[in-house]
Amino acid sequence: xxxxxxxxxxxxxxxxxxxxxxxxxTMVYGIIALIxxxxxxxxxxxxxxxxxxxxxxxxxxxxxxxxxxxxxxxxGLVVERVAYRPLRRSRNAGRLSAxxxxxxxxxxxxTLMVLLHGPATTGFPTLFQNRNFVLGGASISLYQILIIGxxxxxxxxxxxxxxxxxxxxxxxxxxxxxxxxxxxxxNTDLMIAITFAIGSALAGAAGVxxxxxxxxxxxxxxLMAGLKAFAAAVLGGIxxxxxxxxxxxxxxxxxxxxxxxxxxxxxxxxAFAILILVLLVKPSGLLGRSIIKKV
Amino acid sequence: MLVIKDLQxxxxxxxxxxxxxxxxREGEIVALIGANGAGKSTTLRTISGLVRPAxxxxxxTFRGETLFGHDxxxxxxxxLPHRLVEMGISHVPEGRRxxxxxxVRENLLMGAYSRRDRRLxxxxxxxxxxxxxxxxxxxxxxxxxxxxxxxxxxMGRALMSRPRLMLMDEPSMGLAPMLVEEIFSxxxxxxxxxxxVLLVEQNAQMALSVADRxxxxxxxxxxxxxxxxxxxxDESVRKAYLGE
Ligand SMILES: Nc1ncnc2c1ncn2[C@@H]1O[C@H](COP(=O)(O)OP(=O)(O)O)[C@@H](O)[C@H]1O
Ligand SMILES: [Mg+2]
Numbered sequence: 001x002x003x004x005x006x007x008x009x010x011x012x013x014x015x016x017x018x019x020x021x022x023x024x025x026t027m028v029y030g031i032i033a034l035i036x037x038x039x040x041x042x043x044x045x046x047x048x049x050x051x052x053x054x055x056x057x058x059x060x061x062x063x064x065x066x067x068x069x070x071x072x073x074x075x076g077l078v079v080e081r082v083a084y085r086p087l088r089r090s091r092n093a094g095r096l097s098a099x100x101x102x103x104x105x106x107x108x109x110x111t112l113m114v115l116l117h118g119p120a121t122t123g124f125p126t127l128f129q130n131r132n133f134v135l136g137g138a139s140i141s142l143y144q145i146l147i148i149g150x151x152x153x154x155x156x157x158x159x160x161x162x163x164x165x166x167x168x169x170x171x172x173x174x175x176x177x178x179x180x181x182x183x184x185x186x187n188t189d190l191m192i193a194i195t196f197a198i199g200s201a202l203a204g205a206a207g208v209x210x211x212x213x214x215x216x217x218x219x220x221x222x223l224m225a226g227l228k229a230f231a232a233a234v235l236g237g238i239x240x241x242x243x244x245x246x247x248x249x250x251x252x253x254x255x256x257x258x259x260x261x262x263x264x265x266x267x268x269x270x271a272f273a274i275l276i277l278v279l280l281v282k283p284s285g286l287l288g289r290s291i292i293k294k295v
Numbered sequence: 296m297l298v299i300k301d302l303q304x305x306x307x308x309x310x311x312x313x314x315x316x317x318x319x320r321e322g323e324i325v326a327l328i329g330a331n332g333a334g335k336s337t338t339l340r341t342i343s344g345l346v347r348p349a350x351x352x353x354x355x356t357f358r359g360e361t362l363f364g365h366d367x368x369x370x371x372x373x374x375l376p377h378r379l380v381e382m383g384i385s386h387v388p389e390g391r392r393x394x395x396x397x398x399v400r401e402n403l404l405m406g407a408y409s410r411r412d413r414r415l416x417x418x419x420x421x422x423x424x425x426x427x428x429x430x431x432x433x434x435x436x437x438x439x440x441x442x443x444x445x446x447x448x449x450m451g452r453a454l455m456s457r458p459r460l461m462l463m464d465e466p467s468m469g470l471a472p473m474l475v476e477e478i479f480s481x482x483x484x485x486x487x488x489x490x491x492v493l494l495v496e497q498n499a500q501m502a503l504s505v506a507d508r509x510x511x512x513x514x515x516x517x518x519x520x521x522x523x524x525x526x527x528x529d530e531s532v533r534k535a536y537l538g539e
Contacts, residue, residue, distance in 0.1 A: 185408045
């Protein structure tokens with residue numbers, strides 16, 4: 001039992017990171033039915049920005065997270081502007097072009113980081129002393145509390161934003177009926193940009209949290225995390241915000257449980273096995289709308 | 296108020312409008328009638344910027360401002376759909392197109408999206424007076440409303456921006472006869488309150504009964520136009536559209 005509780009704690013911490021990235025996938029998909037595969041790399045840039053701020057400016061934890069979020073927000077806006085917007089404008093570019101462009105943006109960003117930093121893995125300097133607390137037989141570390149806490153805070157903030165602000169309402173309107181939203185005066189391009197910015201900020205925060213948790217930052221860290229977060233978004237129901245959170249946590253739990261079952265060689269395979277299973281059995285995911293209707 | 300000159304619109308190889316011209320004057324209800332596929336919705340969707348004219352010589356102006364086409368300085372203009380509601384054009388689209396997962400109240404708030412002033416309670420009040428059902432159902436998810444209620448919501452939503460010109464695309468579609476009567480009397484009231492209306496309908500009889508003037512659209516051409524009363528008496532119109 002204590003063993004199980006322990007895996008739950010570990011799974012929640014890991015899953016929170018996937019959930020933060022998955023939110024970006026799902027929000028963009030909800031609005032323009034596009035998978036922005038570059039979120040994994042934006043997450044990686046978030047980790048490096050945090051690392052850079054800590055190493056050169058001796059930034060504390062909060063500054064590292066905020067700084068990384070600010071930088072990845074801008075990065076997300078640039079990626080949208082350069083890699084996606086021109087394709088939306090073009091009559092001849094279909095969904096496949098957008099997907100290829102997305103993958104191109106990912107490769108570009110990870111290669112850019114290799115050029116800037118080199119391919120090596122860098123540890124994250126200790127920002128504060130980690131400690132363990134025992135809770136009903138399971139131990140939870142300060143790092144895990146940090147990850148779960150910051151993620152929960154960001155998710156609640158996002159939920160409130162989408163539910164109660166005028167911009168959040170416009171984003172929901174756009175995802176339900178793009179033409180009708182335009183007739184109400186919603187500027188589609190602006191909303192798409194805001195959505196990219198939010199998703200990128202969340203991925204940036206996830207990058208710093210992951211850097212601290214795993215004590216490892218490297219240019220290709222975004223690939224696996226991004227793909228698993230994508231699997232999480234599909235599992236939860238792509239387009240659904242609560243779905244991304246649930247999917248992220250479940251993927252994190254599945255991975256940890258798999259490792260606990262002495263299948264750690266297969267660690268990275270669980271997410272994809274789940275992805276394939278969901279696509280076969282229930283493509284709309286756990287909380288997704290059953291009809292995915294997009295123009 | 297709204298002037299359309301030589302509007303031509305295509306969807307790929309299909310030409311939906313072959314150069315139509317029409318005019319809506321301030322205070323009028325103008326009906327645009329015609330069979331399914333004649334190009335009625337395309338006309339409204341082009342005015343709203345959702346579809347672009349095929350020719351740069353096509354011209355649409357609203358209150359003297361060029362929405363599409365060359366302006367007085369010879370510069371080509373094409374308005375973006377989200378700017379039109381700010382200029383005072385509100386479009387109630389075919390099939391209602393309410394936001395199904397939002398509440399009635401949120402749908403109405405979306406209707407007021409373009410408004411910068413804070414006097415929304417007044418706008419809500421006006422819509423609720425006109426559509427008391429919407430007030431009762433304010434908290435209900437719009438997708439669960441009946442067809443008639445959804446039509447009222449779509450109209451209420453369009454009124455929230457306090458438009459000068461309302462474009463209505465087949466408001467009677469799929470509604471029971473009693474509701475059709477109700478919807479048309481509301482259109483009359485909206486117009487009496489000072490909103491100009493361009494009304495698209497397949498139900499020619501009802502449309503001609505509320506309209507001041509009308510245009511008959513046939514496969515992308517204006518076949519006839521004139522005072523609504525006269526058209527309602529016209530032999531060919533009676534045969535083709537009034538089921539006689
Ligand atoms: N999105 C579209 N793509 C291709 N053809 C279309 C599209 N929308 C309308 N059309 C065609 O344009 C013509 C006019 O359609 P429409 O304006 O919807 O007519 P109406 O509203 O009078 O029924 C029809 O022949 C229709 O098939
Ligand atoms: Mg139509």
